[in-house]
Amino acid sequence: MKRFMKPAHFAIGLMAAVFLSGCAETTFLSSSIKHAGSDQPVAGKYKIGNPYQIQGVWYYPAEDFAYVETGIASWYGPKFHGKPTANGEVFDMNQVSAAHRTLPLPSLVRVTNLENGRSLVVRVNDRGPFAHGRILDMSRRGAQLLGFEKQGTARVKVEILKDQSFALKNTLVNQIAAKDSPIKSAGMAKPQVSAQSLSVPEGGKAAQSQMTMAQAPQPVARPEPVQTAMQEPSNTVRTYAVSPTRMYIQAGAFSKYENANRVKASLASVGDVEVSQVLVNGRDFFRVRVGPLQDVSQADQVLENVIQAGYPSAKIIVEKGKG
Structure with missing residues (x-):
């Protein structure tokens, strides 16, 4: 059965939403x-x-x-x-x-x-x-x-x-660990501690004051958890300058040029194919791309053609530059 909010509840919810929009x-x-x-x-x-x-x-x-x-x-x-x-x-x-x-x-x-x-x-x-x-x-x-x-x-x-x-991960993991911990200090029996006064030994000197009860150690204050400050409120949209972009279909990236060249030859009927050399983590790779392509519809069609040609891991690449 559907539930509907009463007008008063809706008004309270609206006020809360306005307030939360300014939260970090x-x-x-x-x-x-x-x-x-x-x-x-x-x-x-x-x-x-x-x-x-x-x-x-x-x-x-x-x-x-x-x-x-x-x-x-x-x-x-x-x-x-x-x-x-x-x-x-x-x-x-x-x-x-x-x-x-x-x-x-x-x-x-x-x-x-x-x-x-x-x-x-x-x-x-x-x-x-x-x-x-x-x-x-x-x-x-x-x-x-x-x-x-x-x-x-x-x-x-x-x-x-x-x-x-990373802060989000730690928050969730720590909450689950605390919830599932089998050790509950509140449920543990506290030891009984008592003190007994003894007579001063011969030649000794009585202390100025005697403890009548053992002093329990003071708890050590735990530091407050540090949370990483977020950048801006949720639902906040920033706007940046727009640069031209172009799209390609990347069939793959290969460590040997010979392999990349064979893939290029097999995709010649799909469109304009190029092999370009890039450095990734200190290693040379030769990537095979079809394009540039004009719009998403064309990119989707060429992608399907490349996949049908035997390259199921092919993907659309967007990068800066005029198409």
Whole structure:
């Protein structure tokens, strides 16, 4: 049965929303989110997860606090609204969140729309997207704030916020450890301590005062936990200058030029193919790319052609430069 809020409750909720919009991003450190119109928190947990395979492609979740990637973002909403996310929270399409294939859950990332310059800090708490050529699935509210709800997709840059994500992890892990700890000091029996006065030995001198009860050691004050300050309030959109971008389909990156050249030859019928040399972590790689491509629709079509040609791990690459 559906529940409706009374006008008074709605007014209180509206005032609270206005107040919270000015809070710092430390609100993201909460280990739960709330249903719209409900005060009951829905607990989530910190999760990385095991490797998994979707449509012939393997994904390897891992802690990657140096993660930065550009590509195409999409958004999801009504079909999943109110359902559990991959880490046990509840998806609310009217809140800012996102799904990512491999980042720890939850993490905090900055998502920048490279087409209009809008940028937003987003909580990643779900797995996906699993459509070819997408690197992030935003909630509907996130897509609205970044300005691509109507068009459905956008060229984006996704960058993890290292310190904030690490603090978020520690908060959740410590809460679970404290909750599950089998040792409860409050339930332990306290020892009985007593004192007895003795006569002063011959030649001794009585102390000025005698203890009538053993003094219990004073508890050591624990330092307050240090939380990493967040950058800005949730739902706060920054705007940056926009630079031209271009798109490619990358079939793969190879350590040997001969292998890259063979792949180039096999994709000659798909479009303009190029092999370029790049240095990654001190190693030379030869990447095979098709393009540049004009728009997302064309990129999606070429991507499917490359996958059908035998390269299921091919992906859309977005980088600065004129197409």
